[in-house]
Structures are given as structure tokens and as C-alpha cells.
Amino acid sequence: MSKVCFGVDVGGTTVKLGLFQADGQVMDKWEIVTRTQEKGKHILPDIAASIQAKISEKAIEIQDVAGVGIGVPGPVKEDGTVLNAVNLGWGIFNVANELEKLTHLKVKAGNDANVAALGEMWQGGGRGSKNVVMITLGTGVGGGIIHNGEIITGTNGAGGEVGHIHVEDSETDTCGCGKKGCLEQMASATGVVRLAKKALELSDSPSLLRNGEISAKAVFDAVKENDALAISVAEQFGKYLGTALANVAAVTDPEVFVIGGGVSKAGSILIDYIKKYYVLRAFAACKETKFSLAELGNDAGIFGAAKLVL
Amino acid sequence: MSKVCFGVDVGGTTVKLGLFQADGQVMDKWEIVTRTQEKGKHILPDIAASIQAKISEKAIEIQDVAGVGIGVPGPVKEDGTVLNAVNLGWGIFNVANELEKLTHLKVKAGNDANVAALGEMWQGGGRGSKNVVMITLGTGVGGGIIHNGEIITGTNGAGGEVGHIHVEDSETDTCGCGKKGCLEQMASATGVVRLAKKALELSDSPSLLRNGEISAKAVFDAVKENDALAISVAEQFGKYLGTALANVAAVTDPEVFVIGGGVSKAGSILIDYIKKYYVLRAFAACKETKFSLAELGNDAGIFGAAKLVL
Structure with a gap:
């Protein structure tokens, strides 16, 4: 049997697991529940038990397991130390070492967004590029930033925190990170809604967005219907994100940008608005x-986690 | 004898060379003249001859030479391909392969700014960090961006082109790169002069900068004399550069920023203005x-070039 490995993506409510060939x-x-009670002390033992059960179920020889990769929702340093994954109740400890002790397998850990980027590089929208x-x-x-096939983790595990690139000096609302004017305030699902609500307040012109609940999906649906106000919101979105990605390119000069997450379900029209300002x-x-x-989609994390140990 | 290596920094008028221990x-x-005539065809043979002469002069055994590193003023890809080093008259060719043929030594090539960053990491302001x-x-x-001790070259050799991070939407002048609103237009020696001239035009207040020629040095000298107008220019400089570096940190999360070049001779006061906005x-x-x-200083290039082959 050729080598296999496990990819684990820890979320706040479920842990996704995958068994992969090289x-x-x-x-x-499959998935298991994330038990966050008692400062998340059950999460790693639950993962280890689930992996052991799968190894038994599939009658896998232990020497055929290349290892376990794990993506965690929080900053993770090169050595596997997680720095406060608040959604899991975790403080600061070495998640890779801990899971190695529990599984007796080689473990590598990374931040979930970085690991998802590695997954998309390996088997998704960035396939064929390093x-x-x-x-x-x-x-x-x-x-997540991948350079020469490796995640740029950074000194404090904050490599690839592009959501907190500063894009607007005049912003008065505060981002979840505590700063004002972050990309996340403009280009996330909630950011697009915020831009749309501001545009609706500042204008009296009719718009499809005046009917029903405003969501990022509603905005891009209205753009497809040629709604002028929605188009102005998409232009703002494109300017903020396109400029931020141009600035990322001036730092690491990637071969491809892969756009994911819920907002990306709007499809290629999204890329049109981003590229207009990027160029x-x-x-x-x-x-x-x-x-x-x-x-x-949601499997990027398990793919990337598996790739960590291959 | 322990291993030695050569570091070569090719400039538009002189080539700097260094012989280093590991x-x-x-x-x-030492230095030789850069002969840019005939599309720069003499540059590499001149470098090879100079290295051979030094090997003879010092009676170095060829097996003790680890190799030659070379920094080039233009984009250089991972494999050593230089893409139009206009100041040298060079088009597109593999500078590492070419110099290997001429010297029969292992050669690695990089962009001069990236190589200088590697030099400062190794033996300068970034010593002790990767x-x-x-x-x-x-x-x-x-x-130049160094992550885990390696240069981030990028897909098009444009990694670390932080001078062309977009920082000002309202800019009307065009940068040397063809865009409008680049960091280089604000934070270079000429950029600081430009900011100062604009500030002088927009204000009637007295300033030391109204006497004599305006230079980046004159601006920061005036800041040290508490000149209000010069301070306003330093604030703008700090805002542009501090914000741009904060955005770089959200991408690669470095341990240390090393500030060099002529403008940096203003000293630690420069860092005060940058950090104010960075934080x-x-x-x-x-x-x-x-x-x-x-x-x-000017030796960063030969240090970094040497480090390429160690």
C-alpha cells in the first residue's frame, strides 16, 4: 500500500477530517463535533481517537501513514505553537507536539486560512503553481501566502493576514482587530453589506437592494441585473480588494490569486471588478x-492539512 | 583552508566585488568599471577575469571556492534569468549560467535590492533574524523580503518591489514605473523633496527649507531644528511609509524592518516617524x-551576493 495521510481542519463547531493518498x-x-467546553481540552483527544478508529476501520498499517496535518483557527508558528485560538478556548501551546503524543504519528500544524491556501495550490484553483x-x-x-510551495507563516504566525491590510484612511468604524480601515471592513460578506447600506443611505436612486434583506449575494445578483447602485458598491469593493492585492503582488509576486469564501459564489463577475483595479x-x-x-470549498482545509505532511 | 566565496554587486557604473570567508x-x-557599451557584453567576462585574477593573486585552491553570488539591477528569476537590466544594456538571459561558463564556478544570481536585504540579514541590521x-x-x-533566510523572488522577479505599493489615490504625478501614487513617489530621496516642495507651495509659514536647496537631508536636518513645516513633511513621509510597511507585515510578518539608503542617514529620527504610523x-x-x-551601506550587495552561495 502506498503512503496515506490525514488532513484535519478544526472549526469552532465541527472538525473536518480527511484520509488522503499521496x-x-x-x-x-468525515466530521466530528468540536467540543470547546473546558478550554477545548477534549478537541485533540477526540481527533486522535477518530484517527485511530479510521486506521482500524480501514486496516491501515501504521508505517503507511505519512502523518497528520492540522489546520487551526488562530495564529500558528512554524514550530506548531498555536497562539490563542479563541474560538476553541485554546491558549498558547504546541498543538503539533500534543497531537503527536496522542497519535504517535508525525504531525504538522498551520493556521486554517494558510492551510486552505496550500490545499487550493495542491488540488484546487491554484493547481500547477507553487x-x-x-x-x-x-x-x-x-x-494565505504560498511561496515556492511553502506557507509564509511569518514571525508571529500573522503571515497572510491580508484582511487587515489598511485600505481606507477616512474609515470611522472599528474592525474586529481594533484598527480602522481594514480590507476586511470592505471586502468580507459583512463588509459588502456595510458598503451597500452606506450607498443606500447616501443616495435616493431606486435600487433592487431597497427590497428585502441586503447580503453580499443580493448585491452581486443586483449587479447582474445592471442595478446602478449595486454596481457602484461592486466598484468600491473592486477598488479596495484590487488595490490591496496589487500591494500584495508588490511584496510576494504570486503567479495566481485564488478567491474563495462565501462572497466568491458570485462567480467570475467578482474577478472582473477586482481585476479592473488590480491592473x-x-x-x-x-x-x-x-x-x-x-x-x-469547505474541503480546502483538509486538503491543505494533508499536504503539510506530504 | 576553509571555504571562501565571491560576492559581486553589479551597478550601472562600477561592479563591486568581495572575497569572503564562510x-x-x-x-x-575591490571595484572594476562597468562597461555598458555593446549591450553590456563585456560585463560578465570582466567579472570572470577579475575573479580569476584574485584567485591567482591569493593563491586560492579552486576546490576551496564555494561559488560566486551576483546581484543585478533588474528583475532576476529563481533560476538566474535576468529580465531586462536596462542600466546595463542587458536583455533576457540566464546570468547565472553565463557566469558559470566563464568562471567554472557555481553561480547564483539575484536582484540587487533582494541581495542587499540578504546581506543585511546576514551581517548587518537584521543580524540574528531569518x-x-x-x-x-x-x-x-x-x-527585499527574506523569509526563513530565503529571498522571496516572486514569479516575475518582482518580489519585494515595495517602492511600488500604492499609497495615494489622489496623486496626479506619474511614478517612474508608470503608475500614480506609489510609495516611491513619497518616501524616496526625490519623493521627500517633492513632498517638501508641495508643502512650501501650500503654506506661507516661515521655514528653514525656504533657504538653500531642498534635499531629504535638509528636510530631516530642519526637523531636528523643530521646523514646523519640515515636521509636517516628516509626518507625511512617516504616514506613507509606516502604512505601507504595516501592509507588508500583514503579508509576510517579518521580525525586523531594516531601513537603508541615502535617506536613512537622517538616523533614528526617521524610524520614529515611520513607527508612529506603523503601530x-x-x-x-x-x-x-x-x-x-x-x-x-554600499557593501550590503557584496555581502548578500556572497551569502547566496553559502
Whole structure:
């Protein structure tokens, strides 16, 4: 039997797990509940038990397991130390060492957004490239930077925190991070809603957005209906995100930007608005950088986690 | 004899060369003229001849030479391909392969600003760290990003082009790169002069800067004399550069920023103005990132080039 490995993606409510072949083929995937009570002390033992059960179920020889990769929702340093994963109740400890003790397998750990970027590089929207930047437009804006096939973790585990790139001097609202004017305040699902509500307040013009609840989806649906106000919101979104990604390109010069998360379900129209401003603001050598949509959805994390140990 | 290596820094008028021990000690350094005529075809043969002469002069055994590192003023890809070094008259070719053929030594090539960053990491202002961002404030603004001890070259050799981070939407002048509102237009030596001239035009208040020629040095000298107008220019400079570096930190999260180039001769006062805005705009985990002044001056290039092959 060729080598296999496990990819684990720890979320605030469920832990996703996957069993992979070295070529990226998924042999199995499943979920367990994330038990966050008692400062999350059950999470790693639960994961270890689930992996052991799968090894027994599939009658896998232990020497055929290359290891376990794990993505965690919080900053993770190169050595596997997690620094306060608040959603899990975790403080500061070495998650890789801890899970190694429990599983007797080689473990590597990374931040969930960084690990998802690695997954999209391996088997998703960045396939075929070793220099990938992934942006996840969800409730917040997450990011992961892959250079020469390796995650840029950074000194404090804050590599790829592109949601907190400063994009607006005049912002008066405060971002979840405590700063004012972060990309996340403009380009996340909630950010797009915020931009739309401001635009509606500042204008009397009719708009599809005046009927029903405003969501990022509603905004891009209205754009597809040629709604002028929605288009002005999409332009703002594109300017903020396109400029921020042009600035990322001036730092790490990726081959491809992969756009994922809930907002990216709007599809290729999203990329049109981002690229319009990206091309305007990107350094000459980087103007042709590709943009693609994420392909792995919620599985990006388990794919990337598996890739950590391959 | 322990291993030695050569570091070569190719400039538009002179080529700097250094002979190094593996521990970073300089055994010799010298310069030759850069002959840019005939599309720069003499440059590499001149370098090879100079290295051969030094090997003979010092009676170095060829097996003791670890190799030759070379920094080039233009984009250089991972494999050593230089993409139009316009100041040298060079088009697109593999400078590492070419110099290997001429010297029969192992050669590695990099962009000069990236290589200088590696030099400062090794033996200068970033000593002791593996995650360093160097910013060179000269005629332009150059940059080099080192992550885990390796240069981030990027897909198009444009990694670390931080001078072309977009920082000002309302800019009407065009940067040398063809865009409007680049960091280089604000924080280079010429950028600081531009900011000062604008400030003088917009104000009638007295200032030391109204006497004599305006230079970046004159601006920071006047700041030290408590000149209000010069201070307002330093604040603008600090806001642009501090914000841009906060955004770099949200991408690669370095341990230390090393500030070099002519403008950095103003000394630690420069860092005060940069940090003021950096701290305001940096992601929480990166607020404590260190700032230091470059230490190797014009030798950073030969140090970094040598380090490429060690």
C-alpha cells in the first residue's frame, strides 16, 4: 500500500477530517463535533481517537501513514505553537507536539486560512503553481501566502493576514482587530453589506437592494441585473480588494490569486471588478497575474492539512 | 583552508566585488568599471577575469571556492534569468549560467535590492533574524523580503518591489514605473523633496527649507531644528511609509524592518516617524516588529551576493 495521510481542519463547531493518498486522492472524509467546553481540552483527544478508529476501520498499517496535518483557527508558528485560538478556548501551546503524543504519528500544524491556501495550490484553483495567494471572503477576510510551495507563516504566525491590510484612511468604524480601515471592513460578506447600506443611505436612486434583506449575494445578483447602485458598491469593493492585492503582488509576486469564501459564489463577475483595479495599481511585471475562483470549498482545509505532511 | 566565496554587486557604473570567508569575514574587496557599451557584453567576462585574477593573486585552491553570488539591477528569476537590466544594456538571459561558463564556478544570481536585504540579514541590521524586510530609501525605494533566510523572488522577479505599493489615490504625478501614487513617489530621496516642495507651495509659514536647496537631508536636518513645516513633511513621509510597511507585515510578518539608503542617514529620527504610523496601522500581532538602520551601506550587495552561495 502506498503512503496515506490525514488532513484535519478544526472549526469552532465541527472538525473536518480527511484520509488522503499521496497523489491527492480522497479515500474518505468525515466530521466530528468540536467540543470547546473546558478550554477545548477534549478537541485533540477526540481527533486522535477518530484517527485511530479510521486506521482500524480501514486496516491501515501504521508505517503507511505519512502523518497528520492540522489546520487551526488562530495564529500558528512554524514550530506548531498555536497562539490563542479563541474560538476553541485554546491558549498558547504546541498543538503539533500534543497531537503527536496522542497519535504517535508525525504531525504538522498551520493556521486554517494558510492551510486552505496550500490545499487550493495542491488540488484546487491554484493547481500547477507553487506561488499562490488565496483570499477567503467570508464573514471576515482571510488569506494565505504560498511561496515556492511553502506557507509564509511569518514571525508571529500573522503571515497572510491580508484582511487587515489598511485600505481606507477616512474609515470611522472599528474592525474586529481594533484598527480602522481594514480590507476586511470592505471586502468580507459583512463588509459588502456595510458598503451597500452606506450607498443606500447616501443616495435616493431606486435600487433592487431597497427590497428585502441586503447580503453580499443580493448585491452581486443586483449587479447582474445592471442595478446602478449595486454596481457602484461592486466598484468600491473592486477598488479596495484590487488595490490591496496589487500591494500584495508588490511584496510576494504570486503567479495566481485564488478567491474563495462565501462572497466568491458570485462567480467570475467578482474577478472582473477586482481585476479592473488590480491592473491599474499593480507593478508592471505583475499585471498579468492570474485570478481564479477557489475549487475545493469547505474541503480546502483538509486538503491543505494533508499536504503539510506530504 | 576553509571555504571562501565571491560576492559581486553589479551597478550601472562600477561592479563591486568581495572575497569572503564562510563566517562572513571580508578577506578583500575591490571595484572594476562597468562597461555598458555593446549591450553590456563585456560585463560578465570582466567579472570572470577579475575573479580569476584574485584567485591567482591569493593563491586560492579552486576546490576551496564555494561559488560566486551576483546581484543585478533588474528583475532576476529563481533560476538566474535576468529580465531586462536596462542600466546595463542587458536583455533576457540566464546570468547565472553565463557566469558559470566563464568562471567554472557555481553561480547564483539575484536582484540587487533582494541581495542587499540578504546581506543585511546576514551581517548587518537584521543580524540574528531569518525574517527580514529591507527598505532602501535612495533615488527610488527598493525592497527585499527574506523569509526563513530565503529571498522571496516572486514569479516575475518582482518580489519585494515595495517602492511600488500604492499609497495615494489622489496623486496626479506619474511614478517612474508608470503608475500614480506609489510609495516611491513619497518616501524616496526625490519623493521627500517633492513632498517638501508641495508643502512650501501650500503654506506661507516661515521655514528653514525656504533657504538653500531642498534635499531629504535638509528636510530631516530642519526637523531636528523643530521646523514646523519640515515636521509636517516628516509626518507625511512617516504616514506613507509606516502604512505601507504595516501592509507588508500583514503579508509576510517579518521580525525586523531594516531601513537603508541615502535617506536613512537622517538616523533614528526617521524610524520614529515611520513607527508612529506603523503601530497605528499594523495588525495586532505585528505591532512589536523591530526597526533598525542598515549597517553595511554600499557593501550590503557584496555581502548578500556572497551569502547566496553559502
